[in-house]
Amino acid sequence: MVRALLLTLLMVAQDDWPEGRGVVEVPKGERIAFFGTLTAAQAEAARIHKPIMLVAAAPECQNTPGVW
């Protein structure tokens, strides 16, 4: 549930997010641009004096990689 909420809110433009298996093209909708490390995000926030939207998640489900 929590993971689904994060995905819905923060991952992608949901209207082009594919459901299920099968080879798909990369979704073309707009996406949030994330810094991938805390230090880089903090440095950028300090540099331009902007707040941070922080998300943390594990890129694995039951120790299976490739899925949030």
Place this chain on the structure above:
Amino acid sequence: MVELSRQFVCARLTVYEDDAETQFLDKLSAHRPGDLKNSTFALLAPDGHSPLTTVGRSPRASFREPEDLAAAMKRITARYPQKEQGVRQVPYMLGIRIGLNVASCDLAPFVVVLAKDAEARARIEATLAPLAWSAEFIGRFVYAHAENRDQLAAIHGVPEGDGVLLIEPDVFGLEGKVLAHDPGSDPATLLTALRTGFAACKIEGKDTRALIAEARERGITWRDVDEPPAAARKKH
């Protein structure tokens, strides 16, 4: 939401992958030490650590509806007038392995800067960073950097020499193949390479239940049982 996010520095940390980040999230979330959950959401002040709203596992900790979050983001944005931004840094992940995994999770191409030293990497970044934050490519790629080909053992088709590689991750995010590459010295040729790779990239969609079943059948795991830090052991 995507438009509003542009007024923030957005950070997505990968839980349990870095000790310092794990400690930061532990402290931020006010969990008992070592009881960090596998997701966190927070809006922070520009100082990088002061929460502006309740910290929780998702936005629902503070906001009932997405509209409530949007309203809060607008209020917060108004408190921090925009400064001259200049060119942002390339938004790297912690490393190659985690970046490839995250790219697969996101159904996004994985872009690697391969450069033998910091000076060479800086030259490539000067070409890549403006494209990474351009309207055409913002948010579309997951980035990491490597110093040598040995770090890219899981990537097929890595060319000789420094440059930018656009990689298609496999469904588990454990392997990938190079779809396009460029030395990273000419914005025009790099733009072409990114466009070519992005257009060619095909990634397998996700059915979480089926993926987990397949992983178990094939013995595929993200980490060894004993590998994660103490904080990770209570994650579920």
